[in-house]
Amino acid sequence: MSPGDALSDSTYLDTLKSCVQAPVAQGGWRSLWLGWGPTALRDVPFSALYWFNYELVKSWLNGLRPKDQTSVGVSFVTGGISGMVAATLTLPFDVVKTQRQMALGTVEAVRVKPPRVDSTWFLLQRIQAESGTRGLFAGFLPRIIKAAPSCAIMISTYEFGKSFFQRLNQEQPLGH
Numbered sequence: 001m002s003p004g005d006a007l008s009d010s011t012y013l014d015t016l017k018s019c020v021q022a023p024v025a026q027g028g029w030r031s032l033w034l035g036w037g038p039t040a041l042r043d044v045p046f047s048a049l050y051w052f053n054y055e056l057v058k059s060w061l062n063g064l065r066p067k068d069q070t071s072v073g074v075s076f077v078t079g080g081i082s083g084m085v086a087a088t089l090t091l092p093f094d095v096v097k098t099q100r101q102m103a104l105g106t107v108e109a110v111r112v113k114p115p116r117v118d119s120t121w122f123l124l125q126r127i128q129a130e131s132g133t134r135g136l137f138a139g140f141l142p143r144i145i146k147a148a149p150s151c152a153i154m155i156s157t158y159e160f161g162k163s164f165f166q167r168l169n170q171e172q173p174l175g176h
Contacts, residue, residue: 024137036095037060037120042093049086054155057081076152083151092136094143096123 028081057078058070070078100123118126127135 035100036092037125038097038100041120042090042097045093046090048080049089050151053082053085055076070159071165072156072160072161076156076168079155080148081119082155083147086151086165087147088137088140091143092124092127093120095127095138096120096135098139099123100129109127 020032058074061074061078062070124136129137
């Protein structure tokens with residue numbers, strides 16, 4: 001892309017402005033935060049489950065190895081396993097978030113006033129009633145395919161960086 005092809009800053013600002021104005025005009029300022037509840041209910045437990053399982057599986061895989069010397073391979077495998085567990089257990093909240101986004105997208109496409117937004121718990125119950133437990137875990141495979149590698153890459157990169165800088169700091173004499 002050449003510099004002449006790039007959009008100007010004012011074009012980006014105009015686009016951002018219209019992305020905010022359209023939902024606010026349709027559903028008020030509150031409409032900007034409609035997905036916050038299910039997103040928080042997905043992401044907070046995801047992080048708690050991820051880190052708990054990461055430390056648990058890491059200590060199991062490391063065995064007698066010192067705690068601060070986790071290999072990149074162990075981190076990668078442990079991160080992938082932990083990401084799969086966390087993604088699976090929090091999937092129902094991701095389903096609710098996706099359904100809410102799809103409903104709002106449909107409303108915006110036909111330019112009608114958005115319907116009353118049901119609570120996250122009500123949506124979970126409705127999905128369970130209409131589609132059973134299977135409905136709460138819709139999109140399982142794509143979520144796992146996304147979560148496992150991204151978690152594995154993130155944590156192994158973190159552990160590698162931590163190990164690298166620990167070794168670097170140990171090699172440097174104090175005061176330098």
